[in-house]
Amino acid sequence: MVQGLPLNGKTAVIYGGAGNIGGAIAEAFVQAGAEVHLVGRTEATLKAKAGELGARYAVVDALDEGAVDRHAATFERLDISVNVTTDNDVQGTPMVEMSVEDYLSPVVSAVRSKFLTARAAARHMIRQKSGVILFFGGTGEASAHRRWQLGGLLAAFDAVESMRRQLAAELGPHGVRVVTLQTGGIPESIPAEHRAPIEADIVGETVLGRAATKADVGRTAVFVASDWGSAITGTQVNITCGSVLD
Template sequence: MLLANKTAVIYGGGGAIGSAVARAFAREGAAVFLAGRTLSKLDSVASDIAAAGGTVEIAQVDALDEGSVENHANEVAAKAGSIDICLNAVGIDHIQGTPVMELSLDDYEYPVQVYTRTHFITSRAVARHMAKNGTGVILMLTTPAARMPGPGFMGHSVACAGIEAMTRHLAGELGSYGIRVNCIRPHMIPEAEAIGSHSQDVFRRVADRAGITTAQMLEGAAAGTLLKRLPTLSEVANTAVFLASDHAASMTGTVINLNSGVMLD
């Protein structure tokens, strides 16, 4: 098992990506602590993990609230003895598909504020515990919008670029403590839309704005990649496992393209 004897905290653990990564971490031997605002979603994921023989606990945590995150991180560290891995998979419903000349300031600022805030809060909380043990892995999520031209996703693109900048900065600041920081950059994931995650509403609004169906939008997105297909939840989860494992022990400050070739580095 690649993550045996590791403790992993996943914020947004009830969402599409968070739950897929949680199951993969547990499968590889990690004790998984799921945090999120909706206990019913967390409970469903935890039940699957427990049924497969994994170790899991859930907690209601607002990942935008400093006190809530700090208290939870302290509790996990006290119970498990360490926090070895952290993934922030928090997702929010926000405006995309609106041209900048029609976009309100509030709609622009909302994803920038929320995504950079939650990643800062959660990374800082777990880093304090990882530094004590001289080891740890912090994983973030972004999208190709971080480096793509518009139109229609101004706030989203700035939020993603901010998360990638945070990845690089934290890697430089925390490396001396033995903490690695990496970011996964997947493209649209059809399964995330299909299971009703926050992506469902975002995808629908963008498709409506373009006058097409969500299925047509996803087909077009797939056609625009080099591989002519979009990534799967399993691929994202397995990439997270690799990055969290000792197989990636020399990888830090890296953004992993998992977008089927829609963007090249």
Template sequence: MELQGSVAVVHGAAGALGSAIVRALARDGATVHLTGRTRAPLDLLAAEVGGTAAQVDATDPQAVAAHLDGLGQVDIAVNTVGADHVQGVPLRELSLDDYLQPIVAMATTQFVTATAAARQMASAGRGVIVILSTTAGRVGLPSDGFGPACAAVEAFARQLATEVGPSGVRVVCVRPDAVPGSVAHGSHAAAMWSRAAHARGSTLQEAIDGGLGVPGALLADELTLDAVGDVVAFLASDRARAMTATVTNVSRGALPDL
């Protein structure tokens, strides 16, 4: 129980990745507080893991800060909030609004939740902030603004880490590849990937069969939601106490670190 006695808050907790991370943190002993925009699935998951649920808009600075203040102690903060956006449209044909949408959405929610957690954790002299990116931040996608959005939050994580490190707070980023299990979960990714596949003249199932993520993974096993949850739980633990201002590559070797 590496996280026994720790208190964690997970924003976007009822989503595909969020729920896997909640379960991993709870399994390792943390008390987990779940937030999101839709209360019913939060309540179900909170009952499963023995945590609490709250309806919080992760783009609202006042709402996020008020929720964290109400919790008192927060040792771990994770933001898994996703944003539906246009995929499969070449940049030269993409509207400015569609290009900016994922950049603004991801940068906003990560900034709001991470800085709120950082203020509380710096005062306490301890804490871990986990920021979610994807492999899109490091590879050249043929379309949309998702790659720049992921690159932006990774840069933000490094900058925040340099500011709060002297106060005993770690900031780490996790960069998973596409996780096919998100489709079965009912995540917004299913509709988004379906539209992107259609734009390229195929179906979602054909896209899944061909591999949703970066091609050329060194490991044959499919990336799962639970595997990403396990990585986050490790990074949140004291076993990763020397890690900050870094991005953890969870691509099964499809995106080698150079």
């Protein structure tokens, strides 16, 4: 441990920690002094990312109530919980042509996984009288064409934001903060073969003329999760480069 780092002595668990966004947050947390635990369903990718970062890992399905609770029970304390798991979204199909199962899939999986992981973390944090729960996604007044053929993804984001507000209200008196990192899209997280047109679309909506990077996400997550962000809860932190204006 290096003295003076913003997350020095903090224990963080990142669900979806081997993915693009989870990995970026994990890297930033490690650099900021946290003890980082990566969680996901695929051991090979978890093991590789954990080895790269000097983190720990566990194979856990964030949709499995028993598995989430058992894993959380292995911690003596838990200071930061981040859930950036993907939400089984089906995109590229008009809503009028979608099955109800495909539309609801991201809503159900997002609400279930975020609820289970937040609940498990909150039980530690209430006892500690401190902690931070982070989500990634958020909602805002995106332009009409940016909402095109996204299926149930935006409904899932809206549902999680409702959960975030309720959690913040219930957990605030215990010293626990709940925050969403609001994204307008991170081109680096998109497969290279599909990136160019989507990146152009994302950048075209911003006022800064650029898209947020994975490094931006990591640095913002460190700020919010650390004592530097101790007054922030119950809200979204906007990292859209101005594609969403408050």
